[in-house]
Amino acid sequence: MAKLAIIGGSGLDKLKNLEIERREVLQTPYGEPSGPLTHGRISGTQVVFLPRHGSGHTIPPHKVNYRANIWALHHIGIQDIIAVAAVGGITRGMAPATLAFPDQIIDYTWGRENTFFDDDDSAVTHIDFTYPYCIELRRKLIETTRREGITAIERGTYGATQGPRLETAAEIDRLERDGCDMVGMTGMPEAALAAEKGMCYASCAVVANWAAGRGEGDGHITMEEIEVHLKNAMTKVRGLLEAVIPAL
Incomplete structure (x- = not known):
């Protein structure tokens, strides 16, 4: 039985390998997942793939x-989840097409169903989220x-914004002042929910573009560029997965 899952983000709604x-x-107590769970093998190892955006x-x-x-x-x-996610690069070094493994996250989202402990029968539960990403899986x-x-960039802070619009240049300035190195829209509550279930969760962030106001020229972001x-x-991600999965 597979113990590892890959959650695919933008640009990875299928795994060619x-x-x-x-x-x-x-069917779950919380409704339908983003799609069917695809069971298969990568490099001979059983894995499950789920496209986050369907x-x-x-x-x-x-x-x-x-x-x-x-x-x-x-x-x-x-037991283990590798979550692939597209992000915008904020700080120096987070150039487009770079891979990064964040070790911290700041949540700017709102209105999302963000916990399993919110029904009337649940005891008040506080999980330790000091280190939001699994240290061993990141290693x-x-x-x-x-x-x-x-x-790859081996550490960094992921700023999770609400979306679906991209951020303003001023918002990116704020995120950088807060200590964010990259910005994405799917990091939370995914990481926290995995922690609530006791799962080992790590993110492979893929820099798709410079964040607003960080690129060259007029700083506008186009979908073609992304x-x-x-x-x-x-x-690079597919090559990484083929190499790392047998070790897991």
């Missing part, structure tokens, strides 16, 4: 059913990039 064995449709990228970040996704993966016995990802010669960088970076 996944040998598909079956698809599983689950097949064909139809679910915007503020409408992803994060609770259903995490509950479904936990229900089938998943293996970092060691693999070093071994395979894949350039798509080009994601396409280039996802080749």
Whole structure:
């Protein structure tokens, strides 16, 4: 039985190197997940793949059913999650097409269903979220990039914004003052929900563009630019997954 799941973000709604064995449709107490759970093998190792935004990228970040996704993966016995997510680069070094493994997160989202402990029968529960990403899983990802010669930023703070719009230049200035190195729209509550279920969760962030006001020229962000960088970076992601999964 698979113990590892990959949650795919923008640019990764399919895994080309996944040998598909079956698809599983689950209903959860929190509604439907983003799509069927795809069971298969990468480098001979069993994994489960779930596209966060649905097949064909139809679910915007503020409408992803994060609770259903995490509950479904936990229900089938998943212990480790590698979450691939597109981000905008804020600080120096976070250039487009770069991979990064954040070690901290700041949550700017609002109105999302962000906990499993919110029904009338639940005791008041506080999880330790000092280190939001699994230290051991991050270490293996970092060691693999070093071994395979894949350039990656080994730490950083992820700023999770509400979306679906991109940020203003002033908002990015604020995020940088707060200590954020990258900005994305899906990091929370996904990471916290995984922690509530006791799952080992790490993020592979893919820099798709410079954040607002950080690029060259007039600083405007185009979807064409994002798509080009994601396409280039996802080749690195697939190579990373093929190399790291057997070690897990």
